[in-house]
Amino acid sequence: xxxxxxxxxxxxxxxxxxxxxxxxxxxxxxxxxxxxxxxxxxxxxxxxxxxxxxxxxxxxxxxxxxxxxxxxxxxxxxxxxxxxxxxxxxxxxxxxxxxxxxxxxxxxxxxxxxxxxxxxxxxxxxxxxxxxxxxxxxxxxxxxxxxxxxxxxxxxxxxxxxxxxxxxxxxxxxxxxxxxxxxxxxxxxxxxxxxxxxxxxxxxxxxxxxxxxxxxxxxxxxxxxxxxxxxxxxxxxxxxxxxxxxxxxxxxxxxxxxxxxxxxxxxxxxxxxxxxxxxxxxxxxxxxxxxxxxxxx
Ligand SMILES: [Fe+2]
Numbered sequence: 001x002x003x004x005x006x007x008x009x010x011x012x013x014x015x016x017x018x019x020x021x022x023x024x025x026x027x028x029x030x031x032x033x034x035x036x037x038x039x040x041x042x043x044x045x046x047x048x049x050x051x052x053x054x055x056x057x058x059x060x061x062x063x064x065x066x067x068x069x070x071x072x073x074x075x076x077x078x079x080x081x082x083x084x085x086x087x088x089x090x091x092x093x094x095x096x097x098x099x100x101x102x103x104x105x106x107x108x109x110x111x112x113x114x115x116x117x118x119x120x121x122x123x124x125x126x127x128x129x130x131x132x133x134x135x136x137x138x139x140x141x142x143x144x145x146x147x148x149x150x151x152x153x154x155x156x157x158x159x160x161x162x163x164x165x166x167x168x169x170x171x172x173x174x175x176x177x178x179x180x181x182x183x184x185x186x187x188x189x190x191x192x193x194x195x196x197x198x199x200x201x202x203x204x205x206x207x208x209x210x211x212x213x214x215x216x217x218x219x220x221x222x223x224x225x226x227x228x229x230x231x232x233x234x235x236x237x238x239x240x241x242x243x244x245x246x247x248x249x250x251x252x253x254x255x256x257x258x259x260x261x262x263x264x265x266x267x268x269x270x271x272x273x274x275x276x277x278x279x280x281x282x283x284x285x286x287x288x289x290x291x292x293x294x295x296x297x
Contacts, residue, residue, distance in 0.1 A: 072246060080128070095117055123199065124148065126285055133293055146158075153291070177223065179223075203241055211278070
């Protein structure tokens, strides 16, 4: 009897350890840990099954162990996320989608962290808020603005498919993801561990396609071909969220996005029947954002 109990207890302990190992493996994936370098980045590929090179966490206010500093910032009126990325060694930084009303906050953080902001990039010509890049350029010498060439907006750097935005030893690669607007881009870190998807792919949603140059068929193709081809572990950071969600993954969105799990035909029907009100700031935002915000480049 006693030996039977001992065997049962040992089996239960082994099962608990297995479950713990699986859970820990899952945590590594959720935190963006990557053991394989993308082709062409100059770094050796890890052997199959090798442990992750470094544990990476991309949550709000986190410093990453491989020397990439990351912050997710929020502007509440338009529910816009602004993202700060920096090389922790060189201090060169990139800011994604700054908002005019939060320029002072963002510049204060950049100064406190001792960073040198090289590029302020917009994922597209926004309709719901005015970009902060123009005002930032008047405050920071040497700062360059960037936006997609296809957006039709003015900026110091006009981006196209495959372009790189470099900061120190890091870079973001441009993937053109039109459909919400002609000039939408998704910015992907060099290890394909993080994608900043702008208004193309949102968490459990996507950008609307009923104004500017919106086209639901194009958006569907962009997401399927340019975002859902990234690794499942790749973290998704959108330009907005209205429900308090901060981050997703490509794998999660492929499995659970209620629009993108549908056929193209069903997706188009959903997008044609959203009946959303016009953004309140569209008449101010779009003309201003075509010239880098209220302050001309
Ligand atoms: Fe937008």
